[in-house]
Amino acid sequence: MNLLGKSAVELIELLKKKTLSHRELHAYFSARIRKYNPTLNAYITIFDSLSEDSMLQKPLYGIPLAIKDNFCTKGIRTTASSKVLDGFIPPYDATVIALLKQAGATILGKTNMDAWAHGSSTETSDYGATKNPHDLTCVPGGSSGGSAASVSTYLSPLAIGSETAGSIRQPAAWCGIVGLKPTYGRVSRYGVIAMGSSLDCPGSMTLTVNDSALILEVLAGRDPYDATSADNKVDHYSLFLESKEKYTIGFADEYFDGVDSEITRKVYECIDLLKKKGHTFKKIKLIHPKYSISVYTILQRSEVSSNLSRYDGIRYGNSREFFGGEAKRRIMFGTYTLSHGYYEAYYKKALIVREMIRQDFIKVFKEVDMIIAPTTPKTALKIGEWEKYPFFGEMMDVLNEPAAIAGLPAISIPIGLDSKNLPIGMQIVGRHFDEKSILNLAHQFEKETDFFGVIKEGLKKYV
């Protein structure tokens, strides 16, 4: 049976009908990882375990998946791609991992990322860069670059990523897959190696919108171990996918400023297509994303300096001498913005503008149900280009930062290839806790277009 490109939902059906066995499925992905990982470097730890039979009756039916290496996995090395944590074996599972296991998922391995999730290309990993599957001379984006590369080459049917501002959506766009960043607080952060605690958000990277809905159903909900997790009702996302809703959708010029013309053109084509399907579009005005770069740079680095202060090499891990350049730069900047005399001028001011941005979105969401924009200003860049920018990550994630700062849910979907044959992503941003609507619209779009064949194109070289 040719399994290539089958979604998790399809694989679960095959497992249920017993036309596919667990052992076959696991062997299939293990063989693919062995074959392609040496080229791609998507995984930094490969874990060959077979699911137990008791998992068969659970919602995920033993589906194997890939986990970004900043989620603590009991008994499996977890490094956040930093040599500081080179030999760290967590004695407990992150809530996300515990929920996935409870739902019957099995872990194939831990995926590469920018060290501590600091970056947008996976090049700051202490374990070497991951390659973009569409063009091996390009980066996959980041920080969840290993997860994105794993899914787009079908080394796993889906993967778990995390986003602080762009780390799911941007690599999903650059690798041509679906990336969902839920509302801040929708999914527990407990056991995720912290970067910016007021922003961090676990999410999924998948080949279909249906798979994203399925995973969110497993992960969403209040966790007593994360005080910032929300107890808002969890919707039945998968069921709502087939609902034929018509939406009022906003788009803003500010989110096309500085965006490559090919990407702009493609996004407008999609807007036209959605109009034809009966959705209403409305021009809106939003605070320019360039201010989000500043807010994000200050808040994230401040939180980084605090979060990374715990790594002293006493209870676990290596000493602080093992930090790479990017982590050191961020710790230094955050130490400055939090220090006496500068707190008001930087950290406090960033908080004020963050609230302005949040209120700006809330106001706009009285007129529209969701917002559509390009995911990234450019398609995947060449390996090594990041060093030309003092804050490369923030620049590449400029269109992702506003929603992250405001804590809004957003999904990036593939909408075509540019003239260099690199994937283009479009994002749909929704109201707080309204994942069901953005998933619904993304699903409608997928059914209409099949993402213009981007996912199949990505798989071609990895048969």
Added chain:
Amino acid sequence: MSKKDLTKKEVVHLSHLAQLQLNDEELEKYKKQLSETLEYVNNLNEIVDGKNDGHSEIREENVFFKDIFSDKRVLTQDQALSNTQNKKDNYFLVDKIL
């Protein structure tokens, strides 16, 4: 937030606060890069309106954990010590402070 170039002395001070040992080359590099970044984030002055104090109204109640003993998240001594490189008689070994 006027234009601000960090001095080398300030960068050295920051590295002490952050407990990072940096060599001269790194100090020079970060001095330049941090100054550039500070200059960029100055654009916040263009839009900050002072109408809010930076507090968000997302949730206004405190979240408490029940003050009871639960063994669900307890690590055994062996587990707690399993990742350290320096231990002695089942304790973490640290540098002398005094």
